[in-house]
Amino acid sequence: MLRVENPRVEFTTNPLGIDESRPRFSWTPIHSKRGRRQKAYRIIVASSLENALRSISDVWDSGIVESDENVVEYGGSPLKSFTRYFWRVRWWDDKGGESEWSDVAWFETAVLDSGEWRGKWIGGGQLLRREFYIDGDVAEARVYIAGLGYYELRMNGVRVGDRVLDPPWSEYSRTVYYSVYDVTDIVRKGLNAVAVMLGRGRYAQKFSGVKYYGEPKLLLLLRVKLVDGRVMEVYSDESWRCLEKGPIISDDIYNGFRYDFRLEPVGWDKPGFDESSWKLCTVVDPPGGVLRSTATIPATKVMAVLKPREFYSPRPGVYVFDFGQNITGWVRLRVRGSLGAEVRIRYAEILNTDGTINTKNLRGAEATDVFILRGNGVETLEPRFTYHGFRYAEVSTASGYIAPPSLDDVEALVVHADLESIGSIVTSNKLVNDIHKIVMWSLKGNLMNGVQTDCPQRDERMGWLGDAWLSSDSAMLNFNMVRYYEKIMQDIIDSQKEDGSIPDTVPPYWNTYPADPAWGTAFIYIPWMLYTYYGDRRVIEKVYVYAKKWWNYLYTKAKDGVLYFSKYGDWVPPGRVFNIQDCPFEIIATWILYRDAKILSSMARALGKPDEAKYFEERASEIANAFNKAFLHEVEIFGRKVAGYFSIYTSQAGTQLYLGSPRFGGSQTCLALPLVEGLVPQEKVKDIVEALVYSIEVDWDKHFNVGILGAKYVPEALARYGYLQLAYEAITQETYPSFGYMIREGATTLWERWEKLTGSGMNSHNHHMFGSIDAWFYRWLAGIQVAEPGFKKFIVKPPLIKGLNHVSTKIYTVKGLVHVAWVNEGDKLKLVIDVPVGSIAELHLPKIAKSIEVVESGKTIWREGKFTPTEGIISAKEEKEEIVIEIGSGNYNFELTSSPP
Numbered sequence: 001m002l003r004v005e006n007p008r009v010e011f012t013t014n015p016l017g018i019d020e021s022r023p024r025f026s027w028t029p030i031h032s033k034r035g036r037r038q039k040a041y042r043i044i045v046a047s048s049l050e051n052a053l054r055s056i057s058d059v060w061d062s063g064i065v066e067s068d069e070n071v072v073e074y075g076g077s078p079l080k081s082f083t084r085y086f087w088r089v090r091w092w093d094d095k096g097g098e099s100e101w102s103d104v105a106w107f108e109t110a111v112l113d114s115g116e117w118r119g120k121w122i123g124g125g126q127l128l129r130r131e132f133y134i135d136g137d138v139a140e141a142r143v144y145i146a147g148l149g150y151y152e153l154r155m156n157g158v159r160v161g162d163r164v165l166d167p168p169w170s171e172y173s174r175t176v177y178y179s180v181y182d183v184t185d186i187v188r189k190g191l192n193a194v195a196v197m198l199g200r201g202r203y204a205q206k207f208s209g210v211k212y213y214g215e216p217k218l219l220l221l222l223r224v225k226l227v228d229g230r231v232m233e234v235y236s237d238e239s240w241r242c243l244e245k246g247p248i249i250s251d252d253i254y255n256g257f258r259y260d261f262r263l264e265p266v267g268w269d270k271p272g273f274d275e276s277s278w279k280l281c282t283v284v285d286p287p288g289g290v291l292r293s294t295a296t297i298p299a300t301k302v303m304a305v306l307k308p309r310e311f312y313s314p315r316p317g318v319y320v321f322d323f324g325q326n327i328t329g330w331v332r333l334r335v336r337g338s339l340g341a342e343v344r345i346r347y348a349e350i351l352n353t354d355g356t357i358n359t360k361n362l363r364g365a366e367a368t369d370v371f372i373l374r375g376n377g378v379e380t381l382e383p384r385f386t387y388h389g390f391r392y393a394e395v396s397t398a399s400g401y402i403a404p405p406s407l408d409d410v411e412a413l414v415v416h417a418d419l420e421s422i423g424s425i426v427t428s429n430k431l432v433n434d435i436h437k438i439v440m441w442s443l444k445g446n447l448m449n450g451v452q453t454d455c456p457q458r459d460e461r462m463g464w465l466g467d468a469w470l471s472s473d474s475a476m477l478n479f480n481m482v483r484y485y486e487k488i489m490q491d492i493i494d495s496q497k498e499d500g501s502i503p504d505t506v507p508p509y510w511n512t513y514p515a516d517p518a519w520g521t522a523f524i525y526i527p528w529m530l531y532t533y534y535g536d537r538r539v540i541e542k543v544y545v546y547a548k549k550w551w552n553y554l555y556t557k558a559k560d561g562v563l564y565f566s567k568y569g570d571w572v573p574p575g576r577v578f579n580i581q582d583c584p585f586e587i588i589a590t591w592i593l594y595r596d597a598k599i600l601s602s603m604a605r606a607l608g609k610p611d612e613a614k615y616f617e618e619r620a621s622e623i624a625n626a627f628n629k630a631f632l633h634e635v636e637i638f639g640r641k642v643a644g645y646f647s648i649y650t651s652q653a654g655t656q657l658y659l660g661s662p663r664f665g666g667s668q669t670c671l672a673l674p675l676v677e678g679l680v681p682q683e684k685v686k687d688i689v690e691a692l693v694y695s696i697e698v699d700w701d702k703h704f705n706v707g708i709l710g711a712k713y714v715p716e717a718l719a720r721y722g723y724l725q726l727a728y729e730a731i732t733q734e735t736y737p738s739f740g741y742m743i744r745e746g747a748t749t750l751w752e753r754w755e756k757l758t759g760s761g762m763n764s765h766n767h768h769m770f771g772s773i774d775a776w777f778y779r780w781l782a783g784i785q786v787a788e789p790g791f792k793k794f795i796v797k798p799p800l801i802k803g804l805n806h807v808s809t810k811i812y813t814v815k816g817l818v819h820v821a822w823v824n825e826g827d828k829l830k831l832v833i834d835v836p837v838g839s840i841a842e843l844h845l846p847k848i849a850k851s852i853e854v855v856e857s858g859k860t861i862w863r864e865g866k867f868t869p870t871e872g873i874i875s876a877k878e879e880k881e882e883i884v885i886e887i888g889s890g891n892y893n894f895e896l897t898s899s900p901p
């Protein structure tokens with residue numbers, strides 16, 4: 001009846017090599033009966049599998065703890081480094097039920113104390129190697145490696161692990177990530193070789209404008225436990241051998257990978273290789289940052305392989321492959337060619353009209369991989385240490401000869417973070433499903449290298465914070481983002497200056513200090529959303545002090561509560577990049593200052609700091625007043641009174657200029673922002689909503705006129721203020737500007753711009769920042785909204801939308817599965833819902849008729865205003881437009897019909 005699923009440590013199944021001293025345990029309590037809560041839990045941690053199996057807690061026993069928490073910090077005595085721990089959990093429900101112990105799960109520690117690191121940072125070559133002798137049988141072996149900028153680890157002739165583009169990017173002077181590998185199956189008694197190829201990555205990138213940290217370097221520790229109990233350590237130091245000029249001609253994230261197979265020493269990664277011509281490696285300065293383990297941060301990997309859909313030859317000797325999907329990754333090509341033949345693979349998102357690839361929008365990124373062949377039969381070409389954003393790949397030769405490739409010889413490797421997928425949504429509207437699909441591709445293709453890039457193809461690929469927070473709700477509902485975003489928060493902390501300022505892009509590879517407030521808000525918004533969606537307290541505990549500093553930095557720039565500091569505004573609305581005309585920057589900046597104060601106040605409250613909560617609450621209300629005073633106006637235009645949010649300036653000639661013109665409706669974004677934050681004075685709400693609706697319906701013929709901020713908040717404002725149908729119709733437009741237009745014009749990922757552009761400049765075909773729309777689908781089409789952190793309580797409100805008949809959603813929350821599927825049959829509304837143990841769902845069922853009957857699994861629970869309780873259903877009441885029913889955990893089947901007279 002009671003079970004435990006999903007025992008995790010740091011939100012990861014059996015993590016290898018964590019460095020968290022107080023790791024978080026979590027589990028999903030499962031119960032076959034309705035309306036159950038967890039009343040208590042008990043965790044035991046043991047030093048061996050045998051002990052754990054016999055439930056002997058020789059490391060830590062939490063005891064029976066009365067609590068409904070299912071994310072719990074380790075509370076035992078300090079953990080030891082390099083140690084595997086085994087654990088189990090069980091729980092009790094509120095009616096005396098007791099679960100079995102969970103299966104035994106484990107976690108293994110890496111280096112918990114930096115003093116335990118052995119090894120020196122070394123450099124001086126592309127290829128580094130060391131042989132070593134093991135004089136006993138191997139019980140287990142681990143490698144701890146930090147190779148900057150990127151590395152490929154090989155041992156005894158094989159590549160170790162499946163991480164690519166590792167380690168994740170960071171501000172290397174503050175944090176350097178290392179990865180842990182289990183190499184027990186590779187290391188053997190006798191002679192062994194460990195070999196590393198280093199790439200430049202971000203650490204050693206030499207690209208104009210991008211921060212350069214230093215030349216590639218390596219820190220490696222290999223620990224081998226022998227069966228007889230001895231531990232042997234091999235680590236990087238001056239005894240290693242380096243090949244300075246190896247096969248890599250050049251490698252760069254933007255420009256591509258160039259490799260000469262003729263210069264790759266055969267057998268260099270195997271024992272017994274003649275390394276006498278290699279120099280000794282040199283000990284170099286450490287990069288400076290604290291070493292942190294990647295064990296629980298989703299790693300970048302090859303996640304799928306695509307076959308080309310077609311290929312053709314636009315010019316003799318030039319072959320273009322179409323993969324049918326814009327992706328992030330690279331091509332793997334098998335060729336047979338002449339010795340020294342130079343094979344080129346170029347990448348592009350779009351084509352020219354003559355079928356050749358169009359690379360103009362890659363700007364300065366050459367995005368070209370070059371391979372020089374050995375000419376000894378079929379050779380497999382695959383780049384390292386670079387990646388590309390592309391749908392098309394062009395294969396050609398610059399010199400020499402290759403046999404013309406066929407469809408079978410080419411594949412595209414889809415590369416992104418190995419994120420656990422936790423959410424899905426399917427609706428009766430194909431276009432909505434298609435929009436969801438392109439959002440997913442854009443999110444995935446920009447979640448890699450441990451950051452959230454803006455785009456994967458051009459000379460940019462930076463962790464732009466504006467883009468990150470705007471799509472973060474969508475990312476959090478679809479993927480398990482806890483550890484990924486926690487890592488990004490560390491990046492921001494690492495980038496913060498003394499004065500509190502943070503950059504627009506993290507890690508700070510570009511100098512973009514101080515951030516635009518609407519970009520820097522990621523530092524406040526994302527932690528708060530991690531708390532909201534996942535109940536993640538640790539992140540707000542950690543970030544709060546730094547986030548306050550950032551907010552304060554902005555606050556001191558404000559004049560009388562209005563913030564004039566801003567850089568980008570409502571970025572990329574239809575027809576342009578900057579949007580000064582429609583929505584003045586100061587409106588956005590001040591709105592952000594207000595919202596951040598509100599969030600900080602909520603954070604302070606959640607952290608048990610009522611005084612600070614009050615402080616931010618007071619600042620927020622001052623800013624709110626200043627906001628309305630400065631921007632809420634009513635003017636007469638062409639004899640018509642128009643209310644709106646805009647700025648009034650006086651020109652030199654003395655005429656009044658309305659920036660953010662209130663001309664019949666005004667800027668959609670400027671109207672929506674105060675609405676969603678409840679900033680509009682009650683008596684003006686109707687006017688502002690009407691102005692917004694007028695702009696969308698009349699001025700824009702049911703289309704949005706929004707940049708990336710408006711794209712998130714205009715649909716939200718409409719839905720909240722009674723215009724869900726209009727929002728839905730604007731979202732599902734197929735004419736410009738709209739998502740449907742992008743898709744009709746062939747988009748398989750979200751574009752950066754509403755226009756179909758094929759030139760240079762700001763014209764990426766894979767930007768995730770408009771992806772905020774996907775969270776809107778979950779909120780308003782599935783109808784799921786979080787009411788208490790971590791889905792402890794959530795609202796389910798199936799919408800009545802013309803043209804939408806059913807929606808089905810699953811979200812694997814920290815509490816467990818939330819499943820909502822509704823079907824609208826006109827005179828009947830069916831709703832299937834799963835509520836996890838310990839959660840409460842508040843159903844808001846629309847009154848589809850005057851008198852409603854609600855049947856649940858065959859039993860009438862509501863009729864003629866009367867509620868008949870049944871198992872799991874806590875309460876029901878009638879409100880103006882809906883029946884509100886509260887239910888506890890379990891599976892339910894509701895049917896709503898008009899009750900017969």
Ligand code: BGC
Binds near residue numbers: 454455571767769
């Ligand atoms: C990036 C955007 C980013 C913007 C800010 C662009 O170059 O691609 O996504 O938010 O700059 O100005």
